[in-house]
Amino acid sequence: MLTPEGQKSNDLCYVPQRYMRDLILGTFQQIFISMSNCISCNCGIPSSIVQRILRLRITGCDDDWIEYGGHCYFIGPSKVTWEEAKAACLGVCSHLVEIDSKEESEWLANTFLNKSTCAGLWFDCTSWTGGNDLQTEGHYKWDWSDSTLTFTNWQVTEPSLGDPDLADRKDCIDVMRDGRWNDRQCHYLNSYICEKRII
Helix, strand or coil: CECCCCCECCHHHHHHHHHHHHHHHCCHHHHHHHHHHHCCCCCCCCHHHHHHHHHHHHHCCCCCCEEECCEEEEECCCCECHHHHHHHHHHCCCEECCCCCHHHHHHHHHHHHCCCCCCCCCCCCCEEEEEECCCCCCCCEECCCCCECCCCCECCCCCCCCCHHHHHHCCEEEECCCCCEEEECCCCCEEEEEEEECC
């Protein structure tokens, strides 16, 4: 199903997001004003719910998500295969990240991956993106939008230039802690970053 904006959507995620957007932009204004007053008083609404709604209203992103450039981002809590990462993002009404610029790639790396505990560049602190060449070898596309990559930020020997014999098995793109990309076998256990538009 496509949304009115022409984006892919599944009914379970699109309807609640559209409903929430309408609430936030419309009648939610009055609820927001009332709930803002609830922080300092006891109005029968659990404070965790009040805080979550206020966070949505202020940033547009839910708890554990970080806003950048009109989108919300979240790093998954475990290391999984690319297919499992894709399913996990869909499960929270989002998709694997699609990177549109060097600035976004570097922001993702600095925000989620560049940690002092990283031992190396290639195997520690990397994360799945939605990029892949699963359909046609060498033709990389973003999974969610089904669009060809117009921006790339490959490591010098990538994609698969360092080991051309494995090129047909390295079909999924991960971003490394320096913001550059690598193609990797999709069954590799990796962290993942989900992305969704601010509602």
